[in-house]
Amino acid sequence: MYREKEKRHQAILDLVDRTNLSSQEILRKMLKTIGLEVTQATLSRDLKELHVVKTIGEDGEYKYAIMEEISGFQIASCDISGNLLVLHTDPGMAQAVAFRVDALGLAGILGTVAGDDTLLVVVAEGYDSRKVRKDLWQGVQK
Amino acid sequence: MYREKEKRHQAILDLVDRTNLSSQEILRKMLKTIGLEVTQATLSRDLKELHVVKTIGEDGEYKYAIMEEISGFQIASCDISGNLLVLHTDPGMAQAVAFRVDALGLAGILGTVAGDDTLLVVVAEGYDSRKVRKDLWQGVQK
DNA sequence: ACAATTTATGTATATTTATACAAAACTGAA
DNA sequence: TTCAGTTTTGTATAAATATACATAAATTGT
Incomplete structure (x- = not known):
C-alpha cells in the first residue's frame, strides 16, 4: 500500500496544478473519479506533506496551490x-x-x-x- | 475607522513576518496586546485581502506567511x-x-x-x- | 516466517476558518 | 446636517481542516 500513497501524491500535485481546487472535499471527489479513494483526513495529511497550501487566486477565490519555493x-x-x-x-x-x-x-x-x-x-x-x-x-x- | 483597518493590516503583516502564527486565534490575541481588538472573522477577511496563507514551516508545523509572489x-x-x-x-x-x-x-x-x-x-x-x-x-x- | 517497529489510514471529533446576515461606521453630495 | 450609498465589523453559524486514537498494512531484522 506504500505505493498507493505515492501515486496519490502525484495525482494530487497534478490536480492542484491543473485545476482550481477550493477544498479538500472537492479534491477527494476528483481523486475518486480516478479510482483513488481516501478520506478528507488523509488528504489533509497529504497536503501538509506536499506543502500544498490554500491560497487566494487571482480571482480572489480560495485555491490550493503548491508552495512557490x-x-x-x-x-x-x-x-x-x-x-x-x-x-x-x-x-x-x-x-x-x-x-x-x-x-x-x-x-x-x-x-x-x-x-x-x-x-x-x-x-x-x-x-x-x-x-x-x-x-x-x-x-x-x- | 477606515484608518484602523490599515493600521491593523500593517500590524498583521508585521506579526506574520516576525513570529510563527499557527492560527487566527493566536493572531487575534497578539493584536489585542497592542490594542487592536477584532474578532477572528475579521482576521479571516484581513488575511484573505493581504494574501496571507497558512503554510507549512521548515519545522513541519503550520505557520501563516505572506504569499511568496x-x-x-x-x-x-x-x-x-x-x-x-x-x-x-x-x-x-x-x-x-x-x-x-x-x-x-x-x-x-x-x-x-x-x-x-x-x-x-x-x-x-x-x-x-x-x-x-x-x-x-x-x-x-x- | 515471525515478532517488533514503523508507516498509513479511517473514524470521530476538536479545532480552525469562512461567510450570511444585520448593524454600525464612514463617505460624499446636496 | 441629513440622506443614500459604501465599507467595515461582529454575531452566529456553516464549512472546512487538523488530529487523537485505534487499527491495519507494510517494513525490518532475525
Missing part, C-alpha cells in the same frame, strides 16, 4: 555526473520537485526518479547535461 | 521619475509590497506610500534612483 528555491543543489543530474532538495521535497521537472517536458530529459530529498534526472543521449541543467533551472524558476 | 513577482512594473520610483502591483497588493520594501531598510529609501495597486518610493537625496531600484528589486526577490 518548491519551484526553484527548495532545490539546494544540482550536480552533474555524466548523463545524470543529481538534485538535492529540502527534506521531503524531492517528489514535488520531480513533478515540476517532469511538467517542463524538456526534450533533453528522459525521466526522473525521486527519493525523499534527492532526485535523479536522466539526460537523454545526444544532449549536453550542462545545457539541460540550465534549461531545467530556468524552467523551474516559476 | 508578493515579494517580487507581484510587482508589475517599476518606473523612475526623478527621485521617485513608481511601482505598479497586482490589485490590492501595494500595501504588502510597501511593507516588504520598508523591511529592506535600504539607506537610499526615505519612505513609501502605498495605494491599492500603486506604490511610491521616495529616493533619498544623493542616491541614484536607478541604483536604488536595482537594490530594491534584488532585495525583494526572496
Whole structure:
C-alpha cells in the first residue's frame, strides 16, 4: 500500500496544478473519479506533506496551490555526473520537485526518479547535461 | 475607522513576518496586546485581502506567511521619475509590497506610500534612483 | 516466517476558518 | 446636517481542516 500513497501524491500535485481546487472535499471527489479513494483526513495529511497550501487566486477565490519555493528555491543543489543530474532538495521535497521537472517536458530529459530529498534526472543521449541543467533551472524558476 | 483597518493590516503583516502564527486565534490575541481588538472573522477577511496563507514551516508545523509572489513577482512594473520610483502591483497588493520594501531598510529609501495597486518610493537625496531600484528589486526577490 | 517497529489510514471529533446576515461606521453630495 | 450609498465589523453559524486514537498494512531484522 506504500505505493498507493505515492501515486496519490502525484495525482494530487497534478490536480492542484491543473485545476482550481477550493477544498479538500472537492479534491477527494476528483481523486475518486480516478479510482483513488481516501478520506478528507488523509488528504489533509497529504497536503501538509506536499506543502500544498490554500491560497487566494487571482480571482480572489480560495485555491490550493503548491508552495512557490518548491519551484526553484527548495532545490539546494544540482550536480552533474555524466548523463545524470543529481538534485538535492529540502527534506521531503524531492517528489514535488520531480513533478515540476517532469511538467517542463524538456526534450533533453528522459525521466526522473525521486527519493525523499534527492532526485535523479536522466539526460537523454545526444544532449549536453550542462545545457539541460540550465534549461531545467530556468524552467523551474516559476 | 477606515484608518484602523490599515493600521491593523500593517500590524498583521508585521506579526506574520516576525513570529510563527499557527492560527487566527493566536493572531487575534497578539493584536489585542497592542490594542487592536477584532474578532477572528475579521482576521479571516484581513488575511484573505493581504494574501496571507497558512503554510507549512521548515519545522513541519503550520505557520501563516505572506504569499511568496508578493515579494517580487507581484510587482508589475517599476518606473523612475526623478527621485521617485513608481511601482505598479497586482490589485490590492501595494500595501504588502510597501511593507516588504520598508523591511529592506535600504539607506537610499526615505519612505513609501502605498495605494491599492500603486506604490511610491521616495529616493533619498544623493542616491541614484536607478541604483536604488536595482537594490530594491534584488532585495525583494526572496 | 515471525515478532517488533514503523508507516498509513479511517473514524470521530476538536479545532480552525469562512461567510450570511444585520448593524454600525464612514463617505460624499446636496 | 441629513440622506443614500459604501465599507467595515461582529454575531452566529456553516464549512472546512487538523488530529487523537485505534487499527491495519507494510517494513525490518532475525
